Amino acid sequence: MTDLATYAPPARLERPSSLSFLGYAAGITIIVWCFAGAGFSIDKMITSPPRFADFLSRAFPPNLESQTLTRLGWKMVETLQIALAGAVLGVVLSIPVALLAARGLIAGRWVNQVVRNLLGFIRAVPDIAWALVFVVAVGLGPFAGMLAIMVDTIGFCGRFFADDMEAADKGPAESLTATGARKIDVVACATIPAATPAFISTSLFALEKSVRSSTILGLVGAGGIGIELKVGFDLFDYPTAMTVILMIAVVVITIEQLSGWARNKIIGEQR
Numbered sequence: 001m002t003d004l005a006t007y008a009p010p011a012r013l014e015r016p017s018s019l020s021f022l023g024y025a026a027g028i029t030i031i032v033w034c035f036a037g038a039g040f041s042i043d044k045m046i047t048s049p050p051r052f053a054d055f056l057s058r059a060f061p062p063n064l065e066s067q068t069l070t071r072l073g074w075k076m077v078e079t080l081q082i083a084l085a086g087a088v089l090g091v092v093l094s095i096p097v098a099l100l101a102a103r104g105l106i107a108g109r110w111v112n113q114v115v116r117n118l119l120g121f122i123r124a125v126p127d128i129a130w131a132l133v134f135v136v137a138v139g140l141g142p143f144a145g146m147l148a149i150m151v152d153t154i155g156f157c158g159r160f161f162a163d164d165m166e167a168a169d170k171g172p173a174e175s176l177t178a179t180g181a182r183k184i185d186v187v188a189c190a191t192i193p194a195a196t197p198a199f200i201s202t203s204l205f206a207l208e209k210s211v212r213s214s215t216i217l218g219l220v221g222a223g224g225i226g227i228e229l230k231v232g233f234d235l236f237d238y239p240t241a242m243t244v245i246l247m248i249a250v251v252v253i254t255i256e257q258l259s260g261w262a263r264n265k266i267i268g269e270q271r
Contacts, residue, residue: 059242079224082145083214090153098161122155131222142223164198204259
């Protein structure tokens with residue numbers, strides 16, 4: 001005889017405890033409060049499509065005049081220069097910072113904690129805010145943007161490089177330690193080589209992030225194509241603004257594809 005329990009519907013969700021129910025209610029209340037603070041409006045969502053369609057009708061076709069494309073092309077080149085220079089400097093400077101942040105390598109725990117807190121502070125400040133700081137410090141132009149990308153990359157790579165070194169294979173490091181090698185020698189000859197593939201992968205992610213960030217730094221006068229986007233919207237020159245948006249999309253997607261290909265190649269060689 002067939003057991004009816006086999007075909008029984010699944011048990012209902014477990015009834016939450018009073019404390020869990022209060023937690024869920026508090027979470028829902030906070031979410032609703034955030035929507036209210038963000039100005040969420042059904043009316044605006046309903047009325048926005050016609051205005052968005054009007055923008056698209058005025059932005060298409062994009063401005064493809066040769067003079068405009070030449071000017072925007074050079075600005076995009078400047079954007080890539082800012083991104084690459086800032087990312088390279090940031091990655092190089094992240095290595096010594098990460099050595100101080102990584103636990104159990106060359107520094108004590110209090111140094112690790114201080115450096116990690118500093119890296120957390122750097123990551124907490126948006127890159128466009130760093131750009132504003134450096135515009136004040138060194139003036140308008142791409143140099144301020146490069147410094148902003150550099151600092152942002154240090155915050156990003158410094159933490160991940162430290163984690164990569166902590167997670168690296170301990171075997172070679174322990175072998176060198178057993179022979180009486182100094183900590184710095186162990187790190188240079190065992191820990192860093194073991195973590196190098198992870199370093200490269202993280203650096204490629206940092207480059208992607210830098211390219212995306214550098215496209216908007218021009219909004220605050222830190223060089224690059226962002227200023228062209230701002231001017232286009234300020235002057236209601238929507239075809240030129242759309243050209244800038246499309247150029248940014250093409251460049252960012254291309255960089256992401258190349259970065260993904262390089263990461264896959266590195267992972268494949270590792271295997």
